[in-house]
Amino acid sequence: MPTKHLLKIEDLHHSFGSNQVLKGVSFSLNKGETKVIVGPSGTGKSTILNNIIRLVPPDQGKIYLEDTEITATKKINEVRQQIGFVFQDFGLFNHLTALGNIMVGLTKVKKMTKQAAAELALNELDRVGLKEFSDSYPSQLSGGQKQRVGIARALAMQPKLILFDEPTSSLDPELTGEVLKVMRNLAEDGMTMLVVTHEMGFARSVADELIFMEGGHIIEQGDPEQLFTEPVHQRTREFLFQLTDLYGEGGA
């Protein structure tokens, strides 16, 4: 390894029964980079993210977080603390307030005191612009607010890297902007992020690299602008243009 990657994925394979989903995927992220993965639905994007934190352990291939081989470690819970995950459907804990959602990981996993956890949680809520919603329950928040709580929850664990699985896909169009804005700020603050999204405006303006996947393979990856303007593969052009038609250029 010439350069030291924060996340390195080597030859990832995964099948669900006879459905071969990932057929050898490799890529890496350096510290501070944001990479965006796009591709048609069912192509294995979520599977990659789930493989990374072993919510679904991969069949074959290696994944490293710095020097730790995630695919081999016995301390997966420690690895998961270092990798944030933001879900399409938010994954908020419905019985806890916004503040409680963020605190529970700090008190139960990191064993922080209630007071220290509350202080940190409030800071993270402030960072996503939701300080005044700390006592609201998930059912009392809009989709965009829920997702921002989800991001704050991930942030509070002080991860080295955050994975986003279509963070704006369950949102009404008018609510995607507030979430994308938070993500853009994170990228600017130097957070390392791997983002599955169809928001091409976000990809073009924020991503260091765009990865286009189809059929369990990476078809093409590179500078987003280049993939849009002069892709090597005709298929990349077709897909990206189709996406832009569907979702527009919008997004932060």
Added chain:
Amino acid sequence: MGQIFSQYYPLFLHGLGVTIFVTIISCFSGTVLGTLLALGKIYGNKFTSRLVTIFIAIIRGTPLLVQLFIIYYGLPGYGIRLDPILAAIISFIINSGAYQAEYLRGSIQSISANQLKAALSIGMTRWQGIIHIILPQALRRVIPAWTNEFIYMIKYSSLAYVIGARELMTEGKLLASRNYQFFNVYLVIAVIYLLVIVIFVYLFRQLEKKVTIP
């Protein structure tokens, strides 16, 4: 009727005390057993899950009275002799646990798997996720079913009279066989059960309101 009560109220109150004691212990312990069974069925391996299914099927498929007799009259054959109240409590816990396991299973499964995924994603163990995320929600949702279970249990606890546990029904029967006022005695008993049930239903409604998540 009022006269019967005022004349013999220590008997009735003693019986009522035993009834409520047996019911509360059985119901709460039944919840603990039911929770363990439900968790074993949902999150356990194939073997555990199968075992729990069979256990629940047996308990729900046989009369409570038969279970009570096996424990009270059957176990002494193996050297285990139990006090009637203890025998009643044990058989009620087992019975209630099996029923509550089914309520809880439904309730646990109605909480989206995504919340457990989210819990794992922040580094919780599976067990932490179940304890801190899944159960607090599942137990809230099960309160209405649990209220019904409690009402059944108060009434079923009267079955303990057949093995001579001195709960409300037994006290009534003993009294009636002495003073021959069957109608009045059993009427008093019916009214006591009714009052107690009304009060507990009210208390559980309050509890439900208090812990409801917005």
